Amino acid sequence: MITLHGIFSYPVKSCRAVEHDSATVTAAGLEHDREWMFVTPDRRFITQRDAPRLALVQPALGDGALRLSADGAGEVAVPLDHPGTGTSVVVWDDRCAAFDQGDAVADWISSLLGRELRLVRFDPATPRPSSAVWTGDVRALNRFSDGFPLLAISQGSLDDLNTRLPAPLPMDRFRPNLVLGGLPAYGEDELHDIVSGGVRLRRVKPCVRCVITTTDQRTGDRGGDEPVATLKAYRWNAQLRGVAFGQNVIVVEGSGGRLFRGQTFAATDA
Numbered sequence: 548m549i550t551l552h553g554i555f556s557y558p559v560k561s562c563r564a565v566e567h568d569s570a571t572v573t574a575a576g577l578e579h580d581r582e583w584m585f586v587t588p589d590r591r592f593i594t595q596r597d598a599p600r601l602a603l604v605q606p607a608l609g610d611g612a613l614r615l616s617a618d619g620a621g622e623v624a625v626p627l628d629h630p631g632t633g634t635s636v637v638v639w640d641d642r643c644a645a646f647d648q649g650d651a652v653a654d655w656i657s658s659l660l661g662r663e664l665r666l667v668r669f670d671p672a673t674p675r676p677s678s679a680v681w682t683g684d685v686r687a688l689n690r691f692s693d694g695f696p697l698l699a700i701s702q703g704s705l706d707d708l709n710t711r712l713p714a715p716l717p718m719d720r721f722r723p724n725l726v727l728g729g730l731p732a733y734g735e736d737e738l739h740d741i742v743s744g745g746v747r748l749r750r751v752k753p754c755v756r757c758v759i760t761t762t763d764q765r766t767g768d769r770g771g772d773e774p775v776a777t778l779k780a781y782r783w784n785a786q787l788r789g790v791a792f793g794q795n796v797i798v799v800e801g802s803g804g805r806l807f808r809g810q811t812f813a814a815t816d817a
Contacts, residue, residue: 549741549812552702553718553726558613559666560584560691561594562604563764564719569807572746574798575674575688576696577724577806579608583648584691585656585664590636592691593664595759600660600767615652623655625666636667638691644673677797681752687797695795698754699725699735704792707732711777719764720774721756721793725806735794741812746801748812755789 555564556577561584571578585593585601595601603617608627616622631646645667653665669675669690677687677695689696700723709715718726725748727735738750756778762769778790 548729549814550728551725551806551808551810551812552728553723554806554808555722555724555726556580557722557724558583558606558608559604559615560592561598561601561759562606562615563602564722565606565608567808569805572798572801572804572806574696574802575671575690576692576798580696580724581689581691582669583613584636584638584645584667584669586636586667588663588665590634590667592636592638595762596757598660598662599759599762599769602762602764602767603659604656615655617659620655620659623652625649625652631668633670634667638675639693641675643675643691644670646670677751681795682797683751685749685797685799687751695751696798697724697748697796698793699723699727699748699750699796700793701727701730701732701735703728703730703732703734708774708777708792711781712774714773716774717764720760720762722759722764723793725796727812729811736791738794738814739817740799740815742815743806743810743812744801744804746804746806747799748796749799750794751797752795753784753787753791754793754795755784755787756792757789760792 554567554570558579560581605616607614612624612626614624625648634647636645648666656664674688740749782790784791
């Protein structure tokens, strides 16, 4: 049996994780995952790829608000019922409908990062489907994630990688939503569906890793070329022309269901 060892969401794209004991599944992944995002003045998305200090921003949801904090920068709150101003933003090649979240949070993040940025919230009235090239006949939705609603990594994969690295790295370098136990190293690569109760999740595409994995998620500092250099030596994916670690996953059934730490899943062929 496969066991769910960890559950993480990222309410604001490329900011710190929120760890959960349990979480609600939606058609677009975990509830509130990548529902907000920082954008440049031309309304293009920004991530730790070009702004590693986004790792300093800790989101929290509660008391009817999204709260953002960072050491030495205090806190700013945006009410969840804040209507915002409609706008259009770009994530990779996708143009998405969104709501600008106002000047207070824009001023806060611009001061912290030393560049002009604004916070936007995904507009669910205009769904963003994942690529059918990978999802087939399932219309899989996501919000502001790079392309798929969930990322799963087995604990065994990280344990194996850490035996190869000069110094071990924590799981947060790879920013998974789901950490799976009960699998051998890279066993997630061989999964089709995993099922628990009414929730069915499907592996659809290897996750190609980028420079974000070289960023310390506690400090926002980037140094060296690990783990990418080590992964390149044995996890190069010729089809995708990159190093693969972890698997992109979609929600096939079970929107509205719950996931919880310690939950067991059965692997199925279809």
